[in-house]
Amino acid sequence: MIDIHSHLTFEDYDKDRDLVIIDAKKVLKAVITSGVNPEDSKKALDLYEKNKGFLYLMLGFHPIYANKYSDKDLEQYIEFIKKNRDKIIGIGEIGLDYYWIKDKSEIKRSKEIFVSFLELAKEIDMPVLLHTRKAISDGLNIIENEDIRRAVFHCFSGGTKLAREIWEEGYYISLATSIERNKNMKKAAKSVPLKLLLTETDSPFLSRIDGERNVPQNVNIVYREISKLKGIDIGEVERQVSENIHTLFNI
Numbered sequence: 001m002i003d004i005h006s007h008l009t010f011e012d013y014d015k016d017r018d019l020v021i022i023d024a025k026k027v028l029k030a031v032i033t034s035g036v037n038p039e040d041s042k043k044a045l046d047l048y049e050k051n052k053g054f055l056y057l058m059l060g061f062h063p064i065y066a067n068k069y070s071d072k073d074l075e076q077y078i079e080f081i082k083k084n085r086d087k088i089i090g091i092g093e094i095g096l097d098y099y100w101i102k103d104k105s106e107i108k109r110s111k112e113i114f115v116s117f118l119e120l121a122k123e124i125d126m127p128v129l130l131h132t133r134k135a136i137s138d139g140l141n142i143i144e145n146e147d148i149r150r151a152v153f154h155c156f157s158g159g160t161k162l163a164r165e166i167w168e169e170g171y172y173i174s175l176a177t178s179i180e181r182n183k184n185m186k187k188a189a190k191s192v193p194l195k196l197l198l199t200e201t202d203s204p205f206l207s208r209i210d211g212e213r214n215v216p217q218n219v220n221i222v223y224r225e226i227s228k229l230k231g232i233d234i235g236e237v238e239r240q241v242s243e244n245i246h247t248l249f250n251i
């Protein structure tokens with residue numbers, strides 16, 4: 001089993017990060033950790049260097065930071081990512097967040113930044129991992145306009161119709177540990193073809209118990225739910241999801 005999206009650099013793990021990774025290694029084949037801003041991405045790069053072969057790295061820019069960095073900061077950050085191109089397997093997470101960002105000018109800025117990271121992904125030939133909280137349609141339109149071919153909608157919890165628009169374009173849908181309490185995720189687990197499904201925890205977030213810290217090995221919940229909802233053997237789910245991850249990220 002593989003967790004395609006986590007944030008193992010976050011302070012939630014400051015006291016026992018090494019132990020968390022040792023425990024995850026006992027159960028999982030690999031974990032992808034994702035840098036969300038310039039400072040976090042430096043930490044993520046260090047953590048990746050210490051755990052090569054198990055930990056894989058994505059670098060991106062979370063939309064909630066849109067107003068916290070200047071254009072110059074972002075230019076430098078994009079150069080930093082380009083310089084480390086050989087160490088990453090994708091650009092993410094990037095996207096839009098209409099749950100936290102309501103101010104029009106901030107939304108506009110977050111869109112511009114999103115597009116600049118999509119341009120980066122094209123330039124260095126990388127897949128993208130998308131954060132589209134309350135913004136799935138806009139996210140989909142933007143990546144189609146930008147002619148992005150390899151993308152995953154992380155923590156997807158939209159309806160069946162939106163899910164179909166996404167997978168019919170050949171984009172992937174990633175379901176998270178919160179699937180146990182999320183009806184839309186359950187519907188997606190049923191309706192999205194297995195060859196376009198991925199599995200994640202978004203650790204330290206989205207734990208099965210609200211407020212508790214999540215850990216990567218909890219991704220087994222997602223495999224179990226997909227298996228149950230599709231009525232397919234869990235071994236088959238593991239095999240196909242591994243193949244999907246290999247196809248998209250080449251790991």
Ligand SMILES: [Zn+2]
Pocket residue numbers: 005006007034093202
């Ligand atoms: Zn995340």
